[in-house]
Amino acid sequence: MTIPTALRAEIDAAKQRVAALHAELPRWELVVWTAGNVSERVGDYLVIKPSGVSYDDLDADAMVVCDLDGNLVEGDRSPSSDTAAHAYVYRHMDHVGGVVHTHSTYAAAWAARGEEIPCVLTMMADEFGGPIPVGPFAIIGDDSIGRGIVETLDAHRSPAVLMRNHGPFTIGRDAKAAVKAAVLLEEVARAVHISRQLGEPTPIPQEAIDSLYHRYQNVYGQH
Amino acid sequence: MTIPTALRAEIDAAKQRVAALHAELPRWELVVWTAGNVSERVGDYLVIKPSGVSYDDLDADAMVVCDLDGNLVEGDRSPSSDTAAHAYVYRHMDHVGGVVHTHSTYAAAWAARGEEIPCVLTMMADEFGGPIPVGPFAIIGDDSIGRGIVETLDAHRSPAVLMRNHGPFTIGRDAKAAVKAAVLLEEVARAVHISRQLGEPTPIPQEAIDSLYHRYQNVYGQH
Amino acid sequence: MTIPTALRAEIDAAKQRVAALHAELPRWELVVWTAGNVSERVGDYLVIKPSGVSYDDLDADAMVVCDLDGNLVEGDRSPSSDTAAHAYVYRHMDHVGGVVHTHSTYAAAWAARGEEIPCVLTMMADEFGGPIPVGPFAIIGDDSIGRGIVETLDAHRSPAVLMRNHGPFTIGRDAKAAVKAAVLLEEVARAVHISRQLGEPTPIPQEAIDSLYHRYQNVYGQH
Amino acid sequence: MTIPTALRAEIDAAKQRVAALHAELPRWELVVWTAGNVSERVGDYLVIKPSGVSYDDLDADAMVVCDLDGNLVEGDRSPSSDTAAHAYVYRHMDHVGGVVHTHSTYAAAWAARGEEIPCVLTMMADEFGGPIPVGPFAIIGDDSIGRGIVETLDAHRSPAVLMRNHGPFTIGRDAKAAVKAAVLLEEVARAVHISRQLGEPTPIPQEAIDSLYHRYQNVYGQH
Numbered sequence: 001m002t003i004p005t006a007l008r009a010e011i012d013a014a015k016q017r018v019a020a021l022h023a024e025l026p027r028w029e030l031v032v033w034t035a036g037n038v039s040e041r042v043g044d045y046l047v048i049k050p051s052g053v054s055y056d057d058l059d060a061d062a063m064v065v066c067d068l069d070g071n072l073v074e075g076d077r078s079p080s081s082d083t084a085a086h087a088y089v090y091r092h093m094d095h096v097g098g099v100v101h102t103h104s105t106y107a108a109a110w111a112a113r114g115e116e117i118p119c120v121l122t123m124m125a126d127e128f129g130g131p132i133p134v135g136p137f138a139i140i141g142d143d144s145i146g147r148g149i150v151e152t153l154d155a156h157r158s159p160a161v162l163m164r165n166h167g168p169f170t171i172g173r174d175a176k177a178a179v180k181a182a183v184l185l186e187e188v189a190r191a192v193h194i195s196r197q198l199g200e201p202t203p204i205p206q207e208a209i210d211s212l213y214h215r216y217q218n219v220y221g222q223h
Numbered sequence: 224m225t226i227p228t229a230l231r232a233e234i235d236a237a238k239q240r241v242a243a244l245h246a247e248l249p250r251w252e253l254v255v256w257t258a259g260n261v262s263e264r265v266g267d268y269l270v271i272k273p274s275g276v277s278y279d280d281l282d283a284d285a286m287v288v289c290d291l292d293g294n295l296v297e298g299d300r301s302p303s304s305d306t307a308a309h310a311y312v313y314r315h316m317d318h319v320g321g322v323v324h325t326h327s328t329y330a331a332a333w334a335a336r337g338e339e340i341p342c343v344l345t346m347m348a349d350e351f352g353g354p355i356p357v358g359p360f361a362i363i364g365d366d367s368i369g370r371g372i373v374e375t376l377d378a379h380r381s382p383a384v385l386m387r388n389h390g391p392f393t394i395g396r397d398a399k400a401a402v403k404a405a406v407l408l409e410e411v412a413r414a415v416h417i418s419r420q421l422g423e424p425t426p427i428p429q430e431a432i433d434s435l436y437h438r439y440q441n442v443y444g445q446h
Numbered sequence: 447m448t449i450p451t452a453l454r455a456e457i458d459a460a461k462q463r464v465a466a467l468h469a470e471l472p473r474w475e476l477v478v479w480t481a482g483n484v485s486e487r488v489g490d491y492l493v494i495k496p497s498g499v500s501y502d503d504l505d506a507d508a509m510v511v512c513d514l515d516g517n518l519v520e521g522d523r524s525p526s527s528d529t530a531a532h533a534y535v536y537r538h539m540d541h542v543g544g545v546v547h548t549h550s551t552y553a554a555a556w557a558a559r560g561e562e563i564p565c566v567l568t569m570m571a572d573e574f575g576g577p578i579p580v581g582p583f584a585i586i587g588d589d590s591i592g593r594g595i596v597e598t599l600d601a602h603r604s605p606a607v608l609m610r611n612h613g614p615f616t617i618g619r620d621a622k623a624a625v626k627a628a629v630l631l632e633e634v635a636r637a638v639h640i641s642r643q644l645g646e647p648t649p650i651p652q653e654a655i656d657s658l659y660h661r662y663q664n665v666y667g668q669h
Numbered sequence: 670m671t672i673p674t675a676l677r678a679e680i681d682a683a684k685q686r687v688a689a690l691h692a693e694l695p696r697w698e699l700v701v702w703t704a705g706n707v708s709e710r711v712g713d714y715l716v717i718k719p720s721g722v723s724y725d726d727l728d729a730d731a732m733v734v735c736d737l738d739g740n741l742v743e744g745d746r747s748p749s750s751d752t753a754a755h756a757y758v759y760r761h762m763d764h765v766g767g768v769v770h771t772h773s774t775y776a777a778a779w780a781a782r783g784e785e786i787p788c789v790l791t792m793m794a795d796e797f798g799g800p801i802p803v804g805p806f807a808i809i810g811d812d813s814i815g816r817g818i819v820e821t822l823d824a825h826r827s828p829a830v831l832m833r834n835h836g837p838f839t840i841g842r843d844a845k846a847a848v849k850a851a852v853l854l855e856e857v858a859r860a861v862h863i864s865r866q867l868g869e870p871t872p873i874p875q876e877a878i879d880s881l882y883h884r885y886q887n888v889y890g891q892h
Contacts, residue, residue, distance in 0.1 A: 028255060032474060032633045033626055035569065081665075103569050105633065109641035112566045114648050120335045122362065122389045123258065123326050139568065139654050140661065165650050166568045180256055187255045187328065194332035196644055198419055201335035204388050208362050215363065219304075251701060343781045345808065345835045346704065346772050403702055410701045410774065417778035421865055424781035427834050431808055438809065442750075478697060478856045479849055481792065527888075549792050551856065555864035558789045560871050585791065585877050586884065611873050612791045642867055 003065060003074060007043050011074075014040045014047040014175075015060040021179045022049055022058045028183045030104040031055070037080040040175035041090050041097045044068055048086060050077035081140060088146020089171060093153070098175030100182040103167040106189035110134075111162040117192050120201035124188045125209040126216035129157030132185060137164040157213065160185040226288060226297060230266050234297075237263045237270040237398075238283040244402045245272055245281045251406045253327040254278070260303040263321045263398035264313050267291055271309060273300035304363060311369020312394060316376070321398030323405040326390035329412035333357075334385040340415050343424035347411045348432040349439035352380030355408060360387040380436065383408040449511060449520060453489050457520075460486045460493045460621075461506040467625045468495055468504045474629045476550040477501070483526040486621035487536050487543045490514055494532060496523035527586060534592020535617060539599070544621030546628040549613040552635035556580075557608040563638050566647035570634045571655040572662035575603030578631060583610040603659065606631040672734060672743060676712050680743075683709045683716040683844075684729040690848045691718055691727045697852045699773040700724070706749040709844035710759050710766045713737055717755060719746035750809060757815020758840060762822070767844030769851040772836035775858035779803075780831040786861050789870035793857045794878040795885035798826030801854060806833040826882065829854040 003011055021038045025031045034055070039048040047063050064075025070087040072079055080086075086099045110117055110132075117132040119125055124132075135152040138144035149169050152161045159181040160170045168185055172178035195201045204212075226234055244261045248254045257278070262271040273287050287298025293310040295302055303309075309322045333340055333355075340355040342348055347355075358375040361367035372392050375384045382404040383393045391408055395401035418424045427435075449457055467484045471477045480501070485494035496510050510521030516533040518525055526532075532545045556563055556578075563578040565571055570578075581598040584590035595615050598607045605627040606616045614631055618624035641647045650658075672680055690707045694700045703724070708717040719733050733744025739756040741748055749755075755768045779786055779801075786801040788794055793801075804821040807813035818838050821830045828850040829839045837854055841847035864870045873881075 033629050103567070103633070103637070105637045106640060108567060108569075108637040109643075112638065112641040112647035113645050115645070120388060121326070121331060123331075137648075137650075137654075139658055141657075165566060165648060183256050187326070191326070191328045191331045192335065193640065193644065194329060194416065195335040197332075198416065199336050199338070202337050202360075202388060204360075208360075211364075212362055343834060344772070344777060346777075406702050410772070414772070414774045414777045415781065417775060417862065418781040420778075421862065422782050422784070425783050425806075425834060427806075431806075434810075435808055479852050549790070549856070549860070551860045552863060554790060554792075554860040555866075558861065558864040558870035559868050561868070583871075583873075583877075585881055587880075611789055611871060639863065639867065 003045065004043075007045070010042050011045065011047065011065060012060070014042045015063040018047045018049070018063055018175055019058055019060040021175050022055060024179050024183065025102060026055050028186065030102040030182060030186055032103075036102040037082055037086075037100070038175050038179060039080075039083075039086040039099050041068075045073060046083075046086060046090055048080050048083055050075065050079060051081050053077065082145075084140075084143065085145040085149065085169070088143050089149055089169075092146070092150045093171065095173065096171045098172045098178035100170045100175070100178040101167065102182055102186075104182065104186040104189070106193050107132075107160075107162055107168040107186055108166075109193065110189055111167055112165055114164045116162070117189055118201070119204055119209055120192055120195065121188055122204070122212055123184065124192070125204055125212035127181065127184045128160060128188070129213035129217075130209060131156075132158050132160050132162060132188070135161045135163045135169075137166070226268065227266075230268065233265050234268065234270065234288060235283075237265045238286040241270045241272070241286055241398055242281055242283040244398050245278060247402050247406065248323075248325060249278050251409065253325040253405055253409055255326075259323075259325040260305055260309075261321070261323050261398050261402060262303075262306075262309040264291075264319070268296060269306075269309060269313055271303050271306055273298065274303050276300065305368075307363075307366065308368040308372065308392065311366050312372055312392075315369075315373045316394065318396065319394045321395045321401035323393045323398070323401040324390065325405055325409075327405065327409040327412070329416050330383075330385055330391040330409055331389075332416065333412055334390055335388055337387045339385070340412055341424070342427055342432055343415055343418065344411055345427070345435055346407065347415075348427055348435035350404065350407045351383060351411070352436035352440075353432060354379075355381050355383050355385060355411070358384045358386045358392075360389075449491065450489075453491070456488050457491065457493065457511060458506070460488045461509040464493045464495070464509055464621055465504055465506040467621050468501060470625050470629065471548060472501050474632065476548040476628060476632055478549075482546075482548040483528055483532075484546050484621050484625060485526075485529075485532045485544065487514075491519060492529075492532060492536055494526050494529055496521065496525060497527050499523065528591075530586075530589065531591040531595065531615070534589050535595055535615075538592075538596045539617065541619065542617045544618045544624035546616045546621070546624040547613065548628055548632075550628065550632040550635070552639050553578075553606075553608055553614040553632055554612075555639065556635055557613055558611055560610045562608070563635055564647070565650055565655055566638055566641065567634055568650070568658055569630065570638070571650055571658035573627065573630045574606060574634070575659035575663075576655060577602075578604050578606050578608060578634070581607045581609045581615075583612070672714065673712075676714065679711050680714065680716065680734060681729070683711045684732040687716045687718070687732055687844055688727055688729040690844050691724060693848050693852065694769075694771060695724050697855065699771040699851060699855055701772075705769075705771040706751055706755075707769050707844050707848060708749075708752075708755045708767065710737075714742060715752075715755060715759055717749050717752055719744065719748060720750050722746065751814075753809075753812065754814040754818065754838070757812050758818055758838075761815070761819045762840065764842065765840045767841045767847035769839045769844070769847040770836065771851055771855075773851065773855040773858070775862050776801075776829075776831055776837040776855055777835075778862065779858055780836055781834055783833045785831070786858055787870070788873055788878055789861055789864065790857055791873070791881055792853065793861070794873055794881035796850065796853045797829060797857070798882035798886075799878060800825075801827050801829050801831060801857070804830045804832045804838075806835070
């Protein structure tokens with residue numbers, strides 16, 4: 001199988017973007033060693049990082065391309081061992097163009113208790129539109145991680161899910177949006193954790209959450 | 224509306240300062256992604272960062288200028304979505320020349336509980352002159368955030384307020400002083416939080432707080 | 447005693463590797479000041495850092511070579527004061543080619559309570575295959591630290607041990623693998639600590655731990 | 670008053686050292702903004718940083734020289750506002766050649782509760798020889814801070830004292846040794862705090878503390 005010529009330029013541009021976005025994971029301290037991965041969908045393909053490679057060595061040429069069943073199509077190295085989960089998400093969520101997986105510390109801490117993160121900060125209402133939900137315990141090797149992500153996210157506004165005893169997956173319209181969600185997730189996981197260490201944070205009324213979410217999704221940023 | 228020629232040089236210098244001060248926010252880990260903003264008043268205008276732009280791209284040319292009702296006067300991009308709150312502060316607090324907003328983690332954690340930070344460190348007495356107060360819950364879209372900031376700060380010595388379920392705003396005679404307050408706020412929010420995790424910190428007597436505050440505001444630094 | 451000519455090139459290559467791996471310790475915030483050390487075995491020798499030297503000055507030429515009784519064979523400076531413990535491990539564990547010692551903060555915190563880290567994250571099952579065990583309290587000066595490390599690790603899958611009131615030692619087939627274990631250890635020590643601050647993390651069933659460990663040790667990465 | 674010609678070279682060398690050592694304070698995250706200071710004694714003088722100056726601007730030429738009553742002898746700017754405390758220490762502790770003051774976060778957290786840090790890590794026994802003691806509450810303006818430091822340190826092995834509601838001061842035979850003590854202090858303040866969050870750390874027997882302290886003070890490092 002080879003990549004159609006019509007997609008060549010788009011694939012190469014995605015490799016550049018995905019490589020640059022991988023650098024955001026250590027920058028925001030979401031990963032250690034070679035953990036974590038970012039992918040982006042291009043047509044019926046996805047661009048993702050290879051397995052077990054240092055963040056120092058992740059330039060555009062190092063990226064690999066798989067089809068949406070997770071089979072390697074282009075690249076010298078094995079794709080990330082989480083590729084099957086990314087591919088499952090793309091097959092089942094048409095609006096998703098980017099997926100990120102990390103083991104970021106505070107998100108992993110909530111995931112280890114299997115506890116959702118309550119929506120008690122306006123920044124969280126903006127980006128996540130409510131609590132960050134928990135997905136099932138599932139181990140690598142079949143579609144159970146991908147299915148757990150999709151079933152949980154389908155039932156929530158949040159672009160982030162805490163997979164139980166494992167860590168977060170985030171989605172977005174493209175890889176950059178999914179990375180942004182991963183960065184903000186860890187920040188709210190940390191702030192809400194710290195807040196709860198000395199008492200119960202005040203909930204935000206649902207009406208205010210709805211209003212903040214609507215504005216942020218539709219008005220914020222450059223247009 | 225255009226900027227009066229007489230203010231041109233001052234506006235340009237403020238853009239340089241405000242751009243450089245934005246770099247202090249990620250340096251001291253007060254912000255993630257594009258969150259947070261610094262502004263400075265120049266005459267009847269304010270210089271602030273554009274909305275939703277990466278800290279890597281915030282040079283002086285990227286800064287935008289608004290009038291004190293928050294209307295864009297100069298710049299290619301939309302101003303920060305918090306511009307209305309900054310503008311409200313400048314309209315109602317004559318002595319304020321700089322405003323900073325962040326979601327810094329420990330300050331946000333106190334804000335989510337709606338709990339003021341008690342004055343238990345000399346560094347806090349120096350800079351804040353007492354506890355860091357909590358402002359009301361208010362959401363973006365009208366003047367309620369600005370009004371909450373001004374009403375709370377008018378009633379306290381502190382140049383910092385924790386807006387409930389949101390995060391801190393700080394003020395100063397110029398943007399640099401407001402950034403300094405934002406940096407020291409997060410540090411005392413962290414140190415006092417950590418102290419309280421294992422018991423109650425000892426209060427500082429009011430007389431000592433007054434003495435420290437007076438000295439620091441009048442004697443400290445280079446004159 | 448001098449190094450056999452046949453080993454010259456291998457020793458020099460190991461010095462390069464060990465020097466570069468020392469830079470990973472401050473990079474991942476596992477050490478302060480001059481604390482911590484990495485060694486690698488080459489034949490009947492080990493390459494290790496000198497004692498009490500700044501991480502800024504640890505290039506390949508600064509590395510020292512000892513025999514497996516810990517005697518200095520090559521180098522201008524005294525070897526790390528933990529050399530005897532490294533040497534003991536090499537003498538008693540044939541499959542070990544690299545050893546790392548740090549006082550990384552969260553691992554040291556578990557070690558000060560003498561409490562093993564429970565296996566509640568898939569990342570921990572992957573790398574450690576179960577809980578991180580605690581070794582005995584032993585002080586420097588004879589073989590008691592080395593013996594404590596070997597006896598504890600012989601009884602567990604984990605390549606990491608928390609020496610009581612002291613800090614972690616990790617092992618690997620080479621120095622890089624031992625550094626990786628040290629980095630992942632601190633990350634799981636931190637995440638599990640944080641998780642437990644607000645409740646009990648859910649245990650992972652033993653069967654799932656076994657399955658994850660087997661896959662990760664045999665399938666993960668580039669082959 | 671001018672500096673004797675015989676001391677010129679020594680003073681200039683100390684300025685270089687003290688400037689370089691100031692860079693260690695932000696490197697190890699012991700200070701924010703312009704907080705913190707390092708001094709070194711040269712004859713009847715001390716070299717220290719000026720008050721309220723950014724760490725970015727602290728080269729050797731920026732350093733100022735005071736006599737041991739804290740009067741400015743050389744330099745364009747006011748000396749650190751903590752100079753009187755440094756000077757008091759030099760006047761009353763002949764063996765001290767360097768003093769460091771920070772508000773490092775975890776040390777400040779213990780200081781705010783007025784609680785000494787128990788000796789539960791071998792690294793702490795090595796460097797501090799026992800618990801880190803608490804000094805009295807004292808405010809700036811007379812000799813009460815300096816006296817509090819000296820009286821507390823005279824009664825302990827520890828080169829570090831936690832001044833109540835304030836922060837740590839550390840001493841050493843030279844400025845580098847005092848900086849090392851400040852770095853290790855914050856690390857043990859953090860690790861012991863974290864350890865105690867989930868239970869009581871095991872004490873180290875006094876005999877083992879004595880043995881570790883003796884070895885470290887007399888044998889460790891390069892000789």
